[in-house]
Amino acid sequence: xxxxxxxxxxxINVEIRNNVCWVTLDRPQAMHAFDQQMQDEIRSTWxxxxxxxxxxxxxxxxxxxxxxxxxxxxxxxxxxxxxDGKLYGTSNNFMYDDPGDDLGPKSCDLWKPVVxxxxxxxxxxxxxxxxxxxxxxxxxxxxxxxxHVTYGMPAVYEPMKMLQxxxxxxxxxxxxxxxxxxxxxxxAHRIGLVSEVVSADELEATTTWVAEAIASQPPVAVxxxxxxxxxxxxxxxxxxxxxxPALLTTGMxxxxxxxxxxxxxxxxxxxxxxx
Numbered sequence: 387x388x389x390x391x392x393x394x395x396x397x398i399n400v401e402i403r404n405n406v407c408w409v410t411l412d413r414p415q416a417m418h419a420f421d422q423q424m425q426d427e428i429r430s431t432w433x434x435x436x437x438x439x440x441x442x443x444x445x446x447x448x449x450x451x452x453x454x455x456x457x458x459x460x461x462x463x464x465x466x467x468x469x470d471g472k473l474y475g476t477s478n479n480f481m482y483d484d485p486g487d488d489l490g491p492k493s494c495d496l497w498k499p500v501v502x503x504x505x506x507x508x509x510x511x512x513x514x515x516x517x518x519x520x521x522x523x524x525x526x527x528x529x530x531x532x533x534h535v536t537y538g539m540p541a542v543y544e545p546m547k548m549l550q551x552x553x554x555x556x557x558x559x560x561x562x563x564x565x566x567x568x569x570x571x572x573x574a575h576r577i578g579l580v581s582e583v584v585s586a587d588e589l590e591a592t593t594t595w596v597a598e599a600i601a602s603q604p605p606v607a608v609x610x611x612x613x614x615x616x617x618x619x620x621x622x623x624x625x626x627x628x629x630x631p632a633l634l635t636t637g638m639x640x641x642x643x644x645x646x647x648x649x650x651x652x653x654x655x656x657x658x659x660x661x
Contacts, residue, residue, distance in 0.1 A: 389426070390434035397424035399449075400431055404596075405442040405601040407435055410449055417453035417507065421462055425488040432494035442601035442608070443595055444491070446519060447503035451586050454504045454528065457511025458485060458535075485511060486543050490518035492616065497609050499600050503593040504528045504571075505586065510544065517547035520612060522579060523593050525586040529568040530579070536564030550619060552579050582661060595659070605647070610637020 392400035392651040397420075408429055419515040420428070435441050448454045487493050489511070502519040509531045516522055534541035545561045552560070556577050560569060574580040584592045600608060614633045618626035628658045 390430045392431070395427045397421070398427050400545045402438075402441055403605040404598050405440060406597045407431075407438070407441045407444045409444055409446050410450050411447070411455055411565060412461075414448075414450050414452070416459055416461070418448045419456045419459035419461075420485065420489065420511065421459045425485055429488040429494055432491045432496040434441065436496055439605075442498065442603075442605045444496070444498060445503060445597050446491075446500055446515060447590075447593070448505055451505050451507040451525065451527070454502075455512035455514060456507055456509050457513075457533075472543050482544055486514035486547070489514040490547070492518040496612055498605070499597075499608060499612055501587045501593055501597045501600075503589050504580070505589055512610055513544040513548050517544075517551055521550075521581055521596060522574075523582045523584065523589065523596065524571040524574060524580045525589045526571050527586060528571040528574070528580075528583075530560065530574055531563075531565065531568040532561050533565045535562065536566070552577055555656040604639060604642035606637055606639040607642055610634070613637075 395413070397413050399412050401408045401410075406640075409428070411420075411424070413419060413421075413424065432444075433564065435444060450627045483606070491498075493514075495524075499521070500519045501514050504516065504522060504524040505528065506525070507529055507531075508516060512534050513532070532544060541561045542590050545557050548557050548560070556569075556579075559567070569579075571580060571583045575583045610633050614626070614630065617629050617633070621629070
């Protein structure tokens with residue numbers, strides 16, 4: 387956590403309230419494209435949140451309503467275009483460090499729920515971020531696309547990650563059409579990428595409700611449940627079930643179980659929101 391000092395951050399804003407950490411991308415002049423500084427600030431935040439027990443849930447969003455994130459900042463120098471042929475300045479192409487290692491919460495070993503509030507254009511390298519979020523809520527004007535092939539770059543890491551969130555045919559279409567088509571928020575909802583679509587005016591309130599509802603529940607039980615789901619998704623059913631006893635045991639908090647039993651026997655029930 388030594389490099390986690392939100393007061394010094396220049397590309398993201400970090401605010402903690404009601405057990406929820408709001409991480410807001412803040413490079414509007416670049417449509418929230420990430421540069422090395424943003425990568426560093428995001429990574430330090432995800433890593434720090436692992437040990438801040440008051441934070442039960444994180445929200446990832448961006449300032450304004452034009453864009454969520456448009457991937458890597460292409461106005462920066464691209465060493466791949468230099469005459470030595472070295473990819474991003476590495477000694478050889480197999481030593482490449484992908485930006486996704488810094489951007490994705492799971493890649494940074496954060497196993498607390500992350501809710502994405504997508505408030506505009508979401509494309510290319512932005513998929514590093516949303517592919518590793520647990521719930522995605524979109525404003526009705528949000529769009530999704532991957533421009534890599536249009537600009538002569540192979541799309542590799544992003545579609546691999548998005549296969550965890552979208553059907554194969556949709557990933558292929560999104561990837562191969564490049565800039566020629568954008569997926570609407572409504573289509574993203576229909577295929578299961580997005581769990582809810584709301585108006586831009588409702589996005590913050592809806593996201594707040596979802597995040598704070600999750601945060602109100604025992605965090606160890608929530609995190610164990612989340613890890614079980616991701617393990618099953620990553621490993622497959624058989625291998626994940628082999629991990630299930632360890633996850634179940636680790637996620638059993640006697641104090642939370644006692645409080646849950648007391649709440650159940652009291653007869654009081656949560657009034658659910660119907661989606």
